[in-house]
Amino acid sequence: MSDKVDHLNIIESAITRMAGNSLQIKCWCLTIVSAAIVLSRSVIIVACVLPVMLFCYLDVNYLSLEKAYRNLYDEVRQKDESEIDFSMRFTPVPKIISFKSWSVWLFYLSMAVLLIAVSLINYLW
Template identity: 35%
Template sequence: MVEEQRTAIDGESASIQTHLSIIQNIIQRMADNSSASKTWCVTLVSAVLVIVADKGKPEYAWIAMLPTIVFAALDAYYLALEKSFRNSYNDFIAKLHNKTLTAEDLYSVAPKGNISQLQFQAMKSFSVWGFYISIAVLIAITKATAIG
């Protein structure tokens, strides 16, 4: 008769530490992508406004709203993914503490939660609307004063 040898799953297990590290890296990448969205938005909006001012066509300043809207949606998407992976991380930790962790949990990295709902929640976050509304207001002010 062959006995199965089982090892207890604890927080010091290399596989658990690796799993947590993978999720943490994903969360960090989503946060970096959110930040990059803001950076690219400012860059593109500035470039559009400079070109519009150079050409003396203030009516085209509203073109700068397009990257503002697109990057706001992209930023909210990245924040929603970040939140969903934080949910996954927290769920994993809870299962680890409750000793209900399974191999499926250990070898699966997936976001947890409704991405559409989380994206809508992210759009309501000050870090999204506060930034992108400010950009939109600056576009309007620039059109009205500096260009027009």
């Protein structure tokens, strides 16, 4: 294999890990929200809003890293074979760009709204 293909495979494995970590964070968040709703105590449900925000922050971090590695992939893809140095240095992507992704704000906002709605229903019931 050529050096360029090897370097692209290394970067692709980092992208895959970041995407997998992002999925795992969403799964853990959904598990915690489901457990809080099943327990159906207003205090527990409201207390779970903080972990949802923390999971959101972690997910934004992983998504930012994933985008940075995608940009690195594009840079390496455009280089000549002689320029390949197997560097994994990338230009960071601002987290606000990752937060604007619908896969982040829609998921975590719906989890927070669901927790607050169930808490209010339990409180009023």
